[in-house]
Amino acid sequence: MDNYYYVTKQCIPNAYSIIKVTSFIWKEYINLTKNYSYLRYEERDVYMEKICVIGLGYIGLPTAVMLADNGWQVMGVDIAEDVVNKLNRGEIHVGEPDLHLLAQKLLEEKKIIVRVVPEPADVFIIAVPTPKTTINTCDMNCVELAVKDILPCLKQGNLIIVESTVPPWTCENIIKPFLEDRGFKVGTDIFLAHCPERVLPGRIMQEIIENDRIIGGCTPVCAAKAAEIYQTFIKGEIIITDAETAEMAKLTENTFRDVNIALANEMVKICNRLGINALKVLDIANNHPRVNLHMPGPGVGGHCLAIDPYFIVEKAPFTANLISTAREINSDMPAYIITKVRDLIGFSPGLKIAVLGVSYKGNVSDVRESPALEIIAGLKKIGYEVAVYDPLVEMDEVERSIHNTIQGTDLLLILSDHDEFKYLDGEMIGKLMRSPIVFDTRNIWDAGLNQHIKLYNLGNIYDCKYSI
Numbered sequence: 001m002d003n004y005y006y007v008t009k010q011c012i013p014n015a016y017s018i019i020k021v022t023s024f025i026w027k028e029y030i031n032l033t034k035n036y037s038y039l040r041y042e043e044r045d046v047y048m049e050k051i052c053v054i055g056l057g058y059i060g061l062p063t064a065v066m067l068a069d070n071g072w073q074v075m076g077v078d079i080a081e082d083v084v085n086k087l088n089r090g091e092i093h094v095g096e097p098d099l100h101l102l103a104q105k106l107l108e109e110k111k112i113i114v115r116v117v118p119e120p121a122d123v124f125i126i127a128v129p130t131p132k133t134t135i136n137t138c139d140m141n142c143v144e145l146a147v148k149d150i151l152p153c154l155k156q157g158n159l160i161i162v163e164s165t166v167p168p169w170t171c172e173n174i175i176k177p178f179l180e181d182r183g184f185k186v187g188t189d190i191f192l193a194h195c196p197e198r199v200l201p202g203r204i205m206q207e208i209i210e211n212d213r214i215i216g217g218c219t220p221v222c223a224a225k226a227a228e229i230y231q232t233f234i235k236g237e238i239i240i241t242d243a244e245t246a247e248m249a250k251l252t253e254n255t256f257r258d259v260n261i262a263l264a265n266e267m268v269k270i271c272n273r274l275g276i277n278a279l280k281v282l283d284i285a286n287n288h289p290r291v292n293l294h295m296p297g298p299g300v301g302g303h304c305l306a307i308d309p310y311f312i313v314e315k316a317p318f319t320a321n322l323i324s325t326a327r328e329i330n331s332d333m334p335a336y337i338i339t340k341v342r343d344l345i346g347f348s349p350g351l352k353i354a355v356l357g358v359s360y361k362g363n364v365s366d367v368r369e370s371p372a373l374e375i376i377a378g379l380k381k382i383g384y385e386v387a388v389y390d391p392l393v394e395m396d397e398v399e400r401s402i403h404n405t406i407q408g409t410d411l412l413l414i415l416s417d418h419d420e421f422k423y424l425d426g427e428m429i430g431k432l433m434r435s436p437i438v439f440d441t442r443n444i445w446d447a448g449l450n451q452h453i454k455l456y457n458l459g460n461i462y463d464c465k466y467s468i
């Protein structure tokens with residue numbers, strides 16, 4: 001399908017940006033936005049000025065900060081009182097580089113005010129969690145509650161943007177009826193769009209500005225109105241489409257990555273059976289100009305990749321076979337790692353394992369769906385003594401000293417690729433451990449000159465029967 005480009009004036013005077021419009025709604029979009037621009041231009045910067053962001057977590061807080069930093073009057077709303085109280089004290093609970101100082105400044109200047117209950121505004125952005133249920137469907141409770149909470153605040157002309165990741169047709173079939181039951185006509189007197197977030201945790205403050213943004217309107221005017229908001233702080237391209245395509249595109253992006261990782265993980269299992277180093281195989285295969293395999297690892301975690309593919313499976317359970325299988329492969333990796341630990345050191349009472357890393361990926365504090373949690377629990381269940389260290393994660397069982405964690409252990413198991421772990425001192429490890437065996441599931445560490453350490457990763461693990 002061809003894409004077209006349309007230059008539009010933003011609500012910030014003198015600023016222009018390019019909007020990419022998929023062709024099937026192109027004509028309608030141009031006509032409607034022309035009228036809209038003509039009618040509203042003079043008053044536009046006073047027409048929409050107050051934005052209410054619902055849900056102040058990893059996505060909502062950076063979004064609120066970006067909007068406030070770009071001239072919008074922002075009200076942040078979170079159902080969790082402790083989140084609201086912390087923010088009102090200037091304490092930033094989201095551990096994301098470059099967020100703290102800016103958020104603190106904007107809170108201090110009252111450019112963001114934080115509340116537990118929403119108040120009337122011009123625009124409402126919903127960024128609440130969409131976890132999975134126990135039967136692997138999307139748990140829509142938070143989204144539905146957020147929509148119900150804003151209903152009493154809504155007035156004609158309001159724009160509602162859903163940033164939460166949701167299954168296809170959510171805006172049309174679930175959220176729109178709430179608004180229309182209230183007497184509003186979506187696309188005429190109230191506007192609804194899905195604008196999924198595509199940022200990478202650890203780089204959210206950069207990517208929220210630089211990434212291209214999908215804007216899926218329930219109608220073209222809904223999309224045009226939502227595009228106006230994002231144009232005020234986004235440098236990337238704005239891609240206009242309908243709501244259900246936007247919902248499905250976001251899920252497809254994360255599913256692509258989950259399936260890709262599943263292929264790499266399956267290659268690890270196959271190569272280990274065949275006595276071939278999987279990491280070398282993947283490295284060489286990636287040398288091909290059209291191959292881009294992701295890295296294998298101890299499993300897939302986080303609030304996105306480990307969950308979003310299920311939202312597609314939920315809508316097409318008998319068709320989404322590849323996606324379901326990929327999820328199974330990745331969900332099975334923690335069990336595979338535990339089996340390999342047993343192969344490595346066997347089991348006898350008193351064997352001690354030091355686990356480095358609890359978060360689901362490197363340099364973030366997020367432990368949601370982290371495979372490390374399952375691996376730690378599984379190792380303890382077998383009867384190993386397990387000590388855990390993670391410099392970024394605050395949990396009761398996480399040690400604050402790496403030395404104490406490693407001291408007297410029989411296996412060092414690296415589960416998160418934090419930068420700190422890339423530069424571990426081999427000499428220190430050799431001295432502190434009872435038997436110096438390292439299983440680096442992220443392939444980030446090199447024992448250097450220390451010849452006494454037995455180092456395993458997902459490439460050479462086939463060679464590991466009972467090292468002690």
Ligand SMILES: NC(=O)c1ccc[n+]([C@@H]2O[C@H](COP(=O)([O-])OP(=O)(O)OC[C@H]3O[C@@H](n4cnc5c(N)ncnc54)[C@H](O)[C@@H]3O)[C@@H](O)[C@H]2O)c1
Pocket residue numbers: 054055056057058059060077078079080083127128129130142143145146149163164165166196197198199200201303304
């Ligand atoms: N974290 C990511 O990297 C990422 C990336 C892309 C998309 N997303 C999507 O963005 C959405 C939000 O994710 P997150 O990581 O920011 O979640 P989060 O858990 O970090 O934050 C969500 C916040 O919403 C609050 N909340 C829950 N229900 C509420 C309600 N009814 N009213 C007001 N506040 C409410 C919670 O207290 C919490 O503070 C999810 O759908 C997620 O899939 C996340």
